[in-house]
Amino acid sequence: MDLKGRDFLKLLDFTTEEITYLVDLAAELKEKKKKGILVDGLRGKNVALIFEKTSTRTRCSFEVAAHDLGMGTTYLDPSSSQIGKKESIADTARVLASMYDGIEYRGYGQDIVEELAKYSKVPVWNGLTNEFHPTQMLADLLTIREHFGKVEGIKLTYMGDARYNMGNSWMVTCAKMGMHFTACTTPKYFPDPALVEECKKIAATTGATITLTDSVEEGTKGADVIYTDVWVSMGEPDEVWSERIEELSPYQVNKAVMDNAGEQAIFLHCLPAFHDLKTTIGQEIEKKFGISEMEVTDEVFESAQSLVFEEAENRMHTIKAVMAATLGYNG
Numbered sequence: 001m002d003l004k005g006r007d008f009l010k011l012l013d014f015t016t017e018e019i020t021y022l023v024d025l026a027a028e029l030k031e032k033k034k035k036g037i038l039v040d041g042l043r044g045k046n047v048a049l050i051f052e053k054t055s056t057r058t059r060c061s062f063e064v065a066a067h068d069l070g071m072g073t074t075y076l077d078p079s080s081s082q083i084g085k086k087e088s089i090a091d092t093a094r095v096l097a098s099m100y101d102g103i104e105y106r107g108y109g110q111d112i113v114e115e116l117a118k119y120s121k122v123p124v125w126n127g128l129t130n131e132f133h134p135t136q137m138l139a140d141l142l143t144i145r146e147h148f149g150k151v152e153g154i155k156l157t158y159m160g161d162a163r164y165n166m167g168n169s170w171m172v173t174c175a176k177m178g179m180h181f182t183a184c185t186t187p188k189y190f191p192d193p194a195l196v197e198e199c200k201k202i203a204a205t206t207g208a209t210i211t212l213t214d215s216v217e218e219g220t221k222g223a224d225v226i227y228t229d230v231w232v233s234m235g236e237p238d239e240v241w242s243e244r245i246e247e248l249s250p251y252q253v254n255k256a257v258m259d260n261a262g263e264q265a266i267f268l269h270c271l272p273a274f275h276d277l278k279t280t281i282g283q284e285i286e287k288k289f290g291i292s293e294m295e296v297t298d299e300v301f302e303s304a305q306s307l308v309f310e311e312a313e314n315r316m317h318t319i320k321a322v323m324a325a326t327l328g329y330n331g
């Protein structure tokens with residue numbers, strides 16, 4: 001499998017075999033890291049990390065993975081570069097590609113990361129856009145595979161805001177990997193109909209299924225993975241909180257949902273999650289709306305079925321695999 005020189009913008013651009021290869025490579029790199037075996041064959045290379053939105057996991061994963069591989073990093077935060085304000089994406093791409101071997105971008109529209117890739121002669125990696133979060137998908141696939149021993153045939157139910165980056169990404173991933181995807185939410189939050197159609201076509205070739213339902217009882221029954229994400233994503237206005245809480249509260253992941261899924265079910269969440277009052281936003285929401293938990297209850301988040309911290313660790317190993325493969329590391 002040769003992915004050298006490829007961009008990593010969304011999983012729609014990759015075959016089932018290529019995605020599997022990246023997860024395999026991540027597992028190999030994880031094992032080597034645990035055994036203390038250095039894999040630093042990309043010494044002398046440098047990568048630029050552009051973040052127009054905040055991050056803990058993605059930024060740290062790119063930095064640690066790059067350093068493990070022997071590479072240097074430059075972190076560009078939302079306020080410390082000219083991007084988009086004084087300099088276009090096309091110009092930025094050509095400048096950075098002349099100095100760096102790869103560019104990570106986290107920001108707003110998918111069109112921005114696609115434009116960056118169009119004008120960059122070095123690989124561009126999507127660290128999250130409004131539409132997709134592909135590096136998260138690889139971490140989640142690795143986590144699911146470590147737990148169930150496979151991904152094909154696994155039933156994944158996505159609850160809450162299924163029309164944003166995480167819901168879209170999961171529908172695409174399930175279609176590509178022969179998994180059974182259910183969006184369980186109120187129809188307003190179902191993924192974009194055009195993307196649903198595209199995914200159904202892919203699903204017809206892989207054995208995957210795509211289901212959209214507003215019934216919690218039916219949508220979560222027998223699911224292997226219950227997945228959710230925040231109800232208000234980065235970049236969305238504060239004014240939407242009240243309608244999101246009202247419309248998405250019936251789709252909160254709580255003990256009744258996990259019990260309905262069954263004892264085989266695991267809980268995953270890309271994080272950060274609102275499950276207690278230990279954050280400023282959590283406290284503000286409690287003051288305003290009188291609730292102390294949102295998309296997931298603390299009980300489920302802290303339960304034995306929750307693998308969210310294993311999942312978070314896997315961000316680093318899978319991001320390492322993406323950089324290694326696209327920069328030409330051959331094992």
Ligand code: CP
Nearest residue numbers: 055056057058270271
């Ligand atoms: N899951 C995820 O992307 O986390 P960060 O926003 O902390 O990078």
Ligand code: NVA
Nearest residue numbers: 166229233234270271
């Ligand atoms: N949907 C969330 C994902 C965070 C990793 C957001 O875009 O803020």
